Amino acid sequence: MITIENNVLRVTGTMRLPEAVKLRDAGLALVPAAQAIDLSGVVDVDSSAIAVLLAWERAAGRPNGPLPVTGAPEGLLSLAHLYEVSDYCGLDADSSAR
8 A cells, every 4th residue: 555644655565566566556646746755564575666666766756866765674675785776766765774
């Protein structure tokens, strides 16, 4: 599920391949109003979550860097570091998760 509260895009549930297209599309509709992404409600991820985050970041089009992402599950942080895309996904903003 995706909502936007106080300019924060909040994601709850799972970010896995079966949900990827719906998550991407729902987030694309909301990301223009977002100043950050909160993933603290996400309980399970796979590599498709990286693709979803990259799509949202691309759509946000922020000239001064990606939307900061907080509360990312450890598995997502590991995948982003493995693929060397943490900087592009806004995941380096969540220093508390490292």
